[in-house]
Structures are given as C-alpha cells and as structure tokens.
Amino acid sequence: MKLKEYIAYRLMLSILVIFGVVTIVFFISRVIPSDPAALWVGAHPTVEAIEKAREELHLNEPLIKQYYYYLVGLLHGDLGISIRTHNPVAQDLKSAFSATFELILFAEFIAILIGIPLGVYSAVKKDSWLDNLSRVLAISGVSLPTFWFGIVLQLIFFKYLHLLPLAGRVDTITMLEHPLKVITGFYLFDSLVTGNFVVFVDVLKHMILPAITLAMYPIGLITRQVRSMMIEVLQENYIRTAWAYGLPKKRIYFKYALKNAIAPALITIGLSFAYTLIGAFLVELIFNWPGLGRYAAYSILSMDYPAVLGVTIVAATAYVFINLIVDLIQVCLDPRIQL
Amino acid sequence: MKKILVGLALSLIIVLGIVASGCISGEKTSTPSSETTEQKKTTNVVIYGYGSEMITLDPSTEFSNSIVTLANVYECLVKYTPQGLKPWLATSWESNEDGTEWTFHLRKGVKFHSGNEMTAADVKWSIERTIRMGQGPAFIWDPIEKIEILDDYTIKFKLKYPANLPLIASSAYGAYIMDSKELSKIGDDNAIADYLNQGHDAGTGPYMIEKYDPKTEVVLKKFDEYWGGWKEDQFDVAIIKIVPDSSLREQMVVSGEIHITRDLPLDDLPKLQKDPNVIVKQTPSYQELYGMLNTKKPPLDNKLVRQALSYAVPYDQIVEYVLHGYGSIAKGPIPKGMLGYFEDMKTYEHNIDKAKELLAEAGYPNGGFKLVLTYTQGDQAEKKVAELLKAEWSKLGIELEIRPMNWEQQWALAKSDPQKAQDILIFYWWPTYPTPYDFLFNMFHCEETINFNLCYYCNPEFDKLIDEAVTFEGTDVEKAKELYKKAEEILVEDAAAIFFYNPDDVYVIHKSIVGFESNPGYPQVVFFYDLHKRS
Numbered sequence: 001m002k003l004k005e006y007i008a009y010r011l012m013l014s015i016l017v018i019f020g021v022v023t024i025v026f027f028i029s030r031v032i033p034s035d036p037a038a039l040w041v042g043a044h045p046t047v048e049a050i051e052k053a054r055e056e057l058h059l060n061e062p063l064i065k066q067y068y069y070y071l072v073g074l075l076h077g078d079l080g081i082s083i084r085t086h087n088p089v090a091q092d093l094k095s096a097f098s099a100t101f102e103l104i105l106f107a108e109f110i111a112i113l114i115g116i117p118l119g120v121y122s123a124v125k126k127d128s129w130l131d132n133l134s135r136v137l138a139i140s141g142v143s144l145p146t147f148w149f150g151i152v153l154q155l156i157f158f159k160y161l162h163l164l165p166l167a168g169r170v171d172t173i174t175m176l177e178h179p180l181k182v183i184t185g186f187y188l189f190d191s192l193v194t195g196n197f198v199v200f201v202d203v204l205k206h207m208i209l210p211a212i213t214l215a216m217y218p219i220g221l222i223t224r225q226v227r228s229m230m231i232e233v234l235q236e237n238y239i240r241t242a243w244a245y246g247l248p249k250k251r252i253y254f255k256y257a258l259k260n261a262i263a264p265a266l267i268t269i270g271l272s273f274a275y276t277l278i279g280a281f282l283v284e285l286i287f288n289w290p291g292l293g294r295y296a297a298y299s300i301l302s303m304d305y306p307a308v309l310g311v312t313i314v315a316a317t318a319y320v321f322i323n324l325i326v327d328l329i330q331v332c333l334d335p336r337i338q339l
Numbered sequence: 340m341k342k343i344l345v346g347l348a349l350s351l352i353i354v355l356g357i358v359a360s361g362c363i364s365g366e367k368t369s370t371p372s373s374e375t376t377e378q379k380k381t382t383n384v385v386i387y388g389y390g391s392e393m394i395t396l397d398p399s400t401e402f403s404n405s406i407v408t409l410a411n412v413y414e415c416l417v418k419y420t421p422q423g424l425k426p427w428l429a430t431s432w433e434s435n436e437d438g439t440e441w442t443f444h445l446r447k448g449v450k451f452h453s454g455n456e457m458t459a460a461d462v463k464w465s466i467e468r469t470i471r472m473g474q475g476p477a478f479i480w481d482p483i484e485k486i487e488i489l490d491d492y493t494i495k496f497k498l499k500y501p502a503n504l505p506l507i508a509s510s511a512y513g514a515y516i517m518d519s520k521e522l523s524k525i526g527d528d529n530a531i532a533d534y535l536n537q538g539h540d541a542g543t544g545p546y547m548i549e550k551y552d553p554k555t556e557v558v559l560k561k562f563d564e565y566w567g568g569w570k571e572d573q574f575d576v577a578i579i580k581i582v583p584d585s586s587l588r589e590q591m592v593v594s595g596e597i598h599i600t601r602d603l604p605l606d607d608l609p610k611l612q613k614d615p616n617v618i619v620k621q622t623p624s625y626q627e628l629y630g631m632l633n634t635k636k637p638p639l640d641n642k643l644v645r646q647a648l649s650y651a652v653p654y655d656q657i658v659e660y661v662l663h664g665y666g667s668i669a670k671g672p673i674p675k676g677m678l679g680y681f682e683d684m685k686t687y688e689h690n691i692d693k694a695k696e697l698l699a700e701a702g703y704p705n706g707g708f709k710l711v712l713t714y715t716q717g718d719q720a721e722k723k724v725a726e727l728l729k730a731e732w733s734k735l736g737i738e739l740e741i742r743p744m745n746w747e748q749q750w751a752l753a754k755s756d757p758q759k760a761q762d763i764l765i766f767y768w769w770p771t772y773p774t775p776y777d778f779l780f781n782m783f784h785c786e787e788t789i790n791f792n793l794c795y796y797c798n799p800e801f802d803k804l805i806d807e808a809v810t811f812e813g814t815d816v817e818k819a820k821e822l823y824k825k826a827e828e829i830l831v832e833d834a835a836a837i838f839f840y841n842p843d844d845v846y847v848i849h850k851s852i853v854g855f856e857s858n859p860g861y862p863q864v865v866f867f868y869d870l871h872k873r874s
Contacts, residue, residue, distance in 0.1 A: 033747075033748050033751060034745060034747040034748055034751075035747045035750070035751055036747075038747050038750065038751075039747060041402065041474075041475065042394075042402030042403045042475050042476075043402060043403060043769075044402075044768075044771060044781065044791070045402075045475075045790075046478055046790065047788050047790045049474065049475070049478075050790075052473075052474075084392075084394075085392055085394060085553060085554070086394055086395050086536075087536075087553065092554070095552075095554070096554070154590075158590075158594075159590070165596075166587070166590055166591060166594070166596065167582070167587050167591070168582075169555075172384075172386065172556055172558070172578055172580060173384055176384070176558065176576065285583075285584060286584070286587075288582050288583070288584060288587055290552075290554050290555045294583070295554070298392070298583065301717075303745065303747065
C-alpha cells in the first residue's frame with residue numbers, strides 16, 4: 001500500500017469511528033432522564049414557555065428524527081445550540097479549543113524536554129541513586145492525582161512564594177492595558193508575533209503551573225518508556241560493536257541507541273497527548289483555564305447534551321488524528337515498518 | 340559520558356530556565372508591575388468574581404445570570420429597594436383609583452450610550468418588544484392592555500386588571516429600557532437579539548460593554564455622559580470575571596485579585612470574617628428553602644401528619660449547622676424583608692412531643708411509615724437539611740429515604756403522577772420581581788397542569804384571597820397585607836410545605852472597596868456605580 005492510499009484508508013476509518021462515537025453519545029445523553037427544554041428557558045418558567053422551547057428545540061419529535069436533524073446539522077458544520085449558554089456549540093468550542101490546545105502543547109513540550117533526557121540518563125546510569133530518584137519521580141508522576149498536585153503547586157508558588165499567578169489564562173488588567181491582537185487563539189504565539197511582550201510574559205507565567213501539573217503524567221510515562229527501551233538497546237550487539245570501535249559516548253547513546261529506543265516512546269508520547277486532553281478536564285477546573293475541559297465539565301453537570309456531543313466529537317477527532325500522525329511518524333523513522 | 344551529563348544538565352537547565360523565566364520575569368516585572376499598580380490606580384478597575392457564565396444579553400428575554408451585566412448597562416423605569424420603590428428612569432408615577440391606569444413621568448436629559456435621548460417612544464418600544472417576543476420573563480407584563488405616549492416624557496399604561504405596575508417596572512428581568520432608534524436599524528426582533536448577544540448594548544446605564552466573553556469575563560467601561568454624573572473615586576472600568584470554583588474565588592478575593600465575590604463555602608466564612616483583608620457582608624435575600632409536601636399521596640394527604648412533620652423540624656439546629664448562622668428561620672412562606680412577611684406570624688416551632696401527639700391523632704401512634712425525599716444533587720445545604728430531618732424523624736418512627744437527584748429529573752418526577760412522585764421535594768424559590776404573589780401563586784395556587792405547585796395544594800379560599808390581594812398591592816398596601824396574611828395563615832395551618840429558612844446573601848469584599856449594598860430585588864447584581872475606592 002502506498003502512503004497516500006494508506007492515509008486515505010485511515011481517514012475513512014476515522015470518519016467511521018467518529019460517526020460511531022457521535023451515535024453512541026447522542027443516544028446515551030438523551031436516554032438519561034432530564035428536560036433540556038426546562039433548562040433552556042431559565043429559572044422559573046411558565047408551562048407555556050417550556051412547551052414553546054420544546055417545540056423550538058424539536059424535543060417533542062421522535063428521538064430518531066432528532067438524531068437525523070443532528071447529523072444533517074453536523075454535515076453542515078452545525079453542532080447545535082448549547083442548552084446552557086444559548087451559544088452555538090461550534091463557537092463555544094472554537095475559543096475553548098485553542099486555550100486547551102495551547103496548554104496541552106506546552107505541557108507536552110515540558111514532558112518531552114524532561115522525560116527523554118531523564119529516561120536516557122536513568123538507563124545509562126542504571127541503579128545509581130539518580131536512576132532511583134528518577135524512577136520515584138516517574139512513578140509519582142503517573143500515580144499522583146493531578147488535582148492534588150495542582151493545588152500543592154498553587155499553595156507553594158502563589159500563596160507562599162508569590163511568584164506565579166493563582167489561576168486564569170491571562171491577567172485581565174494586563175490585557176486591558178496591552179490589548180492582544182488575536183490571530184491564532186494561541187496567546188503565547190500571538191503575543192510573540194505581534195511583539196506584545198508584556199502579555200507574552202503574563203501568559204507564560206499563567207501557563208507554567210497548569211502545564212507542569214498536566215505534564216506530570218506524560219513525564220512519568222516517557223521517562224519509564226525511554227529508560228526500559230534504552231536498557232534493552234544498550235545490550236544489543238551493534239552497540240557493543242560501536243564500543244569496540246571506540247566511538248564517542250555521545251554518538252553511541254544519542255545517535256545509535258536512542259534512535260532505536262525512541263520509536264516506542266513516540267507512541268507513548270502520542271497517546272499521552274490524548275491523555276493530557278482528559279487530564280485537562282481536572283486541571284482546567286483547578287486553574288480556571290477557559291478551555292475544553294472546563295466547558296465539558298459544566299456541560300455534563302447541567303446535562304447540556306449538544307455541548308457534551310460537541311466536546312466528544314472534538315476529543316474523538318483529536319484522538320484519531322493523533323494516532324494517525326504517530327503511526328505516520330513511526331513509518332518515517334523506521335523504514336522496516338510496512339504499511 | 341561526561342558529555343551526556345553535560346547535555347542532560349543543559350536540558351535540565353533549559354527546563355528550569357523556563358520555569359524560572361516565569362519566576363524571574365515575575366521579579367523583573369516587579370518594577371513594571373508597580374507601574375501597572377500605578378496604572379491600576381489611574382484606570383480604576385473593580386473586579387467582581389462571579390461563579391456562573393453569562394447566558395444571553397437580550398434584555399427582553401434574558402431570565403438568568405446575565406442580569407449581573409444587564410443591571411449595570413441598562414436601567415428600569417423604577418428601582419426596587421427594600422425601603423420602597425425609588426425613581427430610576429421615571430421620576431414619578433401615579434395611577435387611577437383602582438390601579439388599572441398608570442402614568443409615568445420620565446427623567447429628562449437621559450442619554451443612551453449611542454447619544455440618543457431616552458424618550459417615551461423607547462419605553463413603549465422596549466416593553467412591547469418584550470411582550471411580542473413572549474420569552475423568559477415576558478409574563479410580568481401580562482396585565483398590560485395598551486401603552487400610550489402622552490408626550491416625550493409621559494407615558495400611560497392601560498391595564499386589563501389592577502396591578503402594581505411600578506413594582507413590575509422595577510423587575511430585574513424583562514423590564515430594561517432599550518434604545519429603540521439604534522436597535523430598529525438592526526432588523527427584526529431576532530436580528531436584534533443576535534446583535535445584542537454578540538456583546539453590543541443599547542442602554543442608558545452607567546457602564547457600557549467594552550468586551551464580552553460569556554465564559555471568561557465581561558469588561559464594562561464607564562459611560563461619560565451618564566445622567567447621574569461621576570465622582571472621582573468611582574470606577575472607570577468594572578469587570579465581571581467568571582470563576583466557577585468557589586475556593587478559587589476565595590483565594591482570589593483574599594489576595595486582592597478580585598474585589599468582590601459571593602457564594603463562597605459557608606464553612607469558610609467564619610475564618611474570612613477574621614481576615615483583615617476582606618469584609619464579609621451579610622444581608623437578607625429574598626430566597627426561601629421549602630420542603631414541598633405531597634398532599635395527594637398518603638400519609639401526607641392527612642393534614643395532621645403534615646403538621647406533625649412541621650413540628651418535628653429542628654429549625655434552630657438547621658440554621659446553626661447548615662447556614663452557620665448566615666440566615667434565619669423562615670416565618671411562613673414569604674422571606675424576611677418582603678411585603679407579605681409578618682414578624683408576628685404564628686408558625687411551627689420544634690416540638691417533638693406535639694408532633695407525636697398529632698401523629699397519634701392521625702392514626703400513626705408510632706409512625707411506622709416510610710417517606711421519600713428528593714433534593715438537588717450537589718447542593719450541600721439541602722443535603723444537610725435532609726440528613727437532619729432523617730435523624731429527627733426517626734424519633735417519630737418515620738423512615739426517611741433521601742434521594743439526591745439532578746434538578747430537571749426531580750422536577751420531572753414531581754410533575755408526573757402525584758401517587759408515584761416523591762413525598763417531599765426540597766427546593767428554593769426566589770421572585771422574578773419582589774411580590775408575595777410570585778411565591779404564593781406559583782407554588783400554592785391551584786394548577787391544572789402542575790408546574791411549580793409541587794405540593795399539589797389546591798384551596799379555592801386561599802386562591803381567592805391572594806388573587807384579590809395582588810390587585811391592591813399598587814393602590815392599598817394595607818389592604819393587600821391584610822389579605823395576604825389571611826391567605827398565609829391558611830397555608831401554614833394546612834402545612835402544605837415545610838418552611839425551613841431564608842439564607843442571607845453573603846458577599847465578601849476586599850478592604851479596598853467601599854459603598855457596596857446588596858439589593859435583594861436584583862439577585863447577585865453588584866451595582867458598580869455605587870462602589871468607591873477606600874481613601
């Protein structure tokens with residue numbers, strides 16, 4: 001199979017997966033007893049107002065017909081109107097998505113930057129005290145609950161050291177005094193491109209704590225993966241040969257060994273990317289980050305089914321595409337893998 | 340090996356560098372940040388940390404949280420205060436003898452944010468649009484038959500039946516006056532709604548919407564030509580910052596990141612009261628917690644059983660343990676401070692012996708029955724009330740099953756067949772505008788299709804009294820009070836519901852702000868115009 005065909009095939013499969021997810025979530029979210037019409041109209045509605053809303057939202061029609069309406073809308077890029085916020089879901093998701101994606105990217109960046117060197121070093125210095133320490137770190141990263149870790153960071157860096165802001169994405173007053181021209185919705189990027197350094201520093205400061213909290217899990221995962229693969233690879237014959245040739249250490253470790261050890265780690269990184277999306281649900285609540293996670297949490301709590309569906313579609317799409325990209329990168333890195 | 344070590348050390352340094360850059364830049368910006376504090380002083384910002392997202396910005400249809408924004412951007416004809424109605428966009432008003440015709444005299448020289456002058460045409464247009472759209476709070480204008488413009492500053496309302504129109508015109512929902520000239524240009528009613536929901540405004544209020552992001556913040560900027568004028572220590576910019584997590588809001592107000600907030604965990608308030616950085620302000624709210632009793636299903640269809648249950652409520656303990664003292668025991672169905680609240684109302688007091696006697700009289704000497712109670716999942720106060728009831732009623736031999744449910748679910752259950760519905764439903768009520776009729780009609784008036792009469796109570800004598808009382812509210816308050824009192828006495832005697840408590844509105848305010856007064860007629864609203872910097 002050629003690369004193009006393979007991609008087309010995978011994309012087709014992805015659409016099927018997303019369609020399946022939409023169907024399941026649609027019916028589950030509608031089977032739960034609740035009354036979206038009552039939620040739509042506000043606190044103390046009259047009977048007439050609820051009936052009117054029920055009609056407007058097509059809620060008095062058979063479920064299968066509502067499903068049909070939803071799919072037709074979806075094909076036109078219309079994700080419906082949020083029952084809770086009365087905004088088009090697509091519009092809500094758009095702003096939330098860039099906030100979350102920026103945070104996740106930053107968190108993964110930290111995770112890779114720490115995880116890979118730590119894994120390599122651990123393997124090279126197997127059973128040294130530093131290796132033990134890194135293993136403790138890795139296990140803690142995977143097993144410590146993010147909400148606990150996030151709150152501890154807030155306590156240390158905000159309450160006691162007064163170094164970093166408590167929560168939010170950017171300081172309101174800073175934004176007012178130095179308005180940011182939003183281009184991509186990624187504040188770090190936008191502020192850098194437009195040369196708005198005051199906002200850049202402010203956004204960076206706001207991002208550090210949530211990003212580190214979010215990065216803890218992938219750091220643990222990557223470190224462990226890289227360490228175990230490196231240990232295995234370092235015992236291979238070709239590495240011994242390389243030693244015998246007297247090649248420099250750096251070249252052996254990073255050029256010969258890491259290259260072969262990194263492929264499985266890449267899969268881990270890809271999957272942890274998807275996982276951080278889930279982790280963001282909690283982290284965004286703790287740090288009041290106006291992203292997908294916070295949006296999803298409040299939508300679920302109020303049984304706002306169009307919003308829940310919207311978030312599900314975005315999350316499912318992200319999962320599917322990250323998997324696809326990881327697979328493709330693997331092909332590029334390791335020509336032995338056949339499509 | 341050493342090189343690897345160096346490489347690792349370098350990458351660690353880079354990572355630490357990133358972390359530190361935040362910290363260092365924190366220090367570095369400490370000079371600019373002192374500048375920003377300087378700027379803060381010059382730009383004068385006040386920030387209200389609010390727990391819920393904004394919903395819509397159309398004054399005709401908005402029936403939820405966004406009044407927190409609207410009440411600062413728009414104004415009504417009349418302003419409600421606990422001390423009585425005050426002029427707002429209208430300076431005075433009068434009615435004919437039976438309260439079926441009302442004439443309002445408008446304030447002259449009031450400008451909309453567009454620069455247009457506010458006239459009677461705007462008032463007529465705004466109210467007619469709300470009625471025409473028929474959504475959310477539009478029902479408040481039900482009495483209106485016709486609106487006549489007498490001149491630019493005088494407007495007359497002809498009603499279908501007597502009503503207290505000035506009170507209706509002070510409503511926090513659906514009574515804001517909009518700029519008809521500006522909005523008519525936009526298009527039809529729905530086009531206007533879309534335009535407004537994008538963050539535009541067309542009001543006369545002291546603030547204009549500068550930036551609107553319903554999920555994170557609303558930035559309001561002062562309107563220089565506001566008719567009330569401006570003083571130096573008022574705020575140029577007011578921000579409503581959406582912070583759903585209450586413990587986060589608590590930390591933010593203590594550190595001064597936000598200046599005013601509410602709905603903090605009640606358990607933390609005593610601690611905050613000792614904090615020198617903040618002031619805890621508690622005022623009565625027009626809210627009440629009810630236990631709606633299923634009067635259609637045995638054994639609660641028996642009045643004696645309902646009375647027994649009302650006696651077997653540890654009211655003092657509830658206010659102490661649930662509210663930590665931030666509220667008071669309810670005296671009948673109407674919250675303290677409102678018309679229709681009577682300090683001398685004879686209500687139930689905690690008396691377990693009396694409860695036992697009544698149960699015996701009803702034929703349940705040792706209890707021996709089971710009741711199902713539902714409350715809104717996640718509401719800590721309701722949960723605690725339910726637990727206290729369970730413990731107390733077990734003394735009467737009554738087994739209480741507590742079911743936490745999502746509000747829509749529990750409401751749907753209550754609206755289904757009363758024979759299959761819960762025996763007791765716990766919920767709050769607050770008025771659309773502060774009239775006792777809103778409470779008594781919605782919860783206790785006979786209903787053909789059950790909506791909010793969740794005790795299925797139906798007493799024609801009671802209905803007649805309140806239907807008559809409401810017609811006197813605008814013209815003869817004493818008469819209205821007398822009729823309401825009679826009606827409420829019937830209700831208390833029939834024990835259709837348990838009246839638990841009136842929680843206080845508790846705001847936590849940073850010490851740098853003065854002038855805040857909570858107004859229970861406009862729930863959760865902070866009127867930024869009233870706030871000043873502490874000198």
